[in-house]
Amino acid sequence: MRNKIRKLFKENKRIPPGPPKLPIIGNLHKIGALPHRSLWQLSKQYGPVMRLQLGGVPAVVVSSAEAAKEVLKIHDLDCCSRPPLASLGKLSYNYLDVSFSPYGENWRERRKICVLKLFSLHKVQSFRFVREVEIRSLIDSLRSSSLTETPIDLSKRMFALTASIIFRIAFGKNFKETGLDNDKFEEMIHRAESMLGSFAASDFFPYVGWIVDKLTGLQAKFELSFRELDDIFERVVDEHLNRTPEDQEDIVDLMLSIERDQSKFGEVQFNRDCTKAILMDIFVAGVDTGAITLTWAMAELAKSPRVMRKAQNEVRSYVEKGELVNESDIHQLHYLRMVIKETLRLHPAAPLLLPRETMSQFKLFGYDVYPKTILQVNVWAIGRDPDYWDKPEEFFPERFMNSSIDYRGQHFELLPFGAGRRGCPGIHMAMATVELTLANLLCCFDWKLPDGMKETDLDMDEASGLTTHKKSPLKLVPISYQ
């Protein structure tokens, strides 16, 4: 390795700065339970473009808006592949999905299907009734709980809501109709997520790592997690094969019609495994991320009664007492949308986005980056960078007043959905649910902390994993406002 570095210097190459490495493991020991936080600390010492060595694999971590713009806009094509990690391969039916597939013709065609057919603005609007029905059912159930003034576990309720909405959009039926139990399904999704966030030796130690993964039982865990979700998809797809044309068209119907009508998708094959792989994307990428965002928003509001009151006053000024907010009201709710932006700034559900892999050599801030380097963009750190954000740790939605900064991938200081070719294609679907749910939670209830608890007692710790869950469940008491 030393010879290689000497050779690079001789050839006048500049590699990004980074911490000293240990033999074999490189810098793996520097990555703690909350990688976005440990990488943030390291970036303070080594800068916004930092090199790490993860076992046998080189990595670059980007931690400023300017550097993120370079990789996600200027060099987007150089860095828009995904690394072939063991967990990603397993969950994606060997890279037949969109999220984890390497860049190429197959990925491009499948992404086109998602953007144009499955998650387009038009499609999202066509599922408006699903969101309205599921949110109404949540509000009704919270109204019953409010009679006894007992604290409810909002983290769990938000997961159940986003899962029900995605179930009905994808499968045409909700949890209960599918015969699944909310808690069990939540465990399945969390197992799949922790699989994605887990350290597989085969990813970082070529040739020998797979032996370690077999011995530690990791391979078997991956298999189990994949099987339990695959069983659900298999069953639902089979049921859809016998549906009548009168049934409301859902995402599985759409994908089955794409399977049947291959000619519309050129040379690229779209088969049953592609359908199930995209379902995996929808469930792994689409359920928890929305629930996480809603839980953090409610936690921040519970901690900040001034902001809670202001957001409630706004929502209630547009809606008759006792009524629900509907989607056509949302565009008027400017403060509510600022609250959501502020939540996404401080608590992006995927703090390091999804890992990317470089495909060619390019210069980044004057440093040379080589092909097959893992690239992580620390959007969590960028959201707290004092160079862009005044008092960054403070939850202060007013910072977005008279500001054009938005989260759709054009402003690199706020990137909760990523940007560029690999940016989140589910953004319309996600925001439709988050906005309508939050508006109704604020419209229909006042929220109290459980007895004896003060705002300062609310802990805001994050659990470890690929996504930033709130570590302890958020428990609040709903008081009905009607």
Ligand code: HEM
């Ligand atoms: C608040 C909710 C959500 C957040 C914060 C979120 C965030 C993200 C992020 C950060 C990425 C990676 C972007 C990158 O690597 O640059 C991503 C990718 C993706 N998301 Fe979302 N997402 C959300 C909801 C959804 C929903 C509801 C769906 C679909 C139903 C979805 C589908 C996807 C897919 C398929 C990808 C992979 C794109 C690709 O690699 O080409 N997401 N999302």
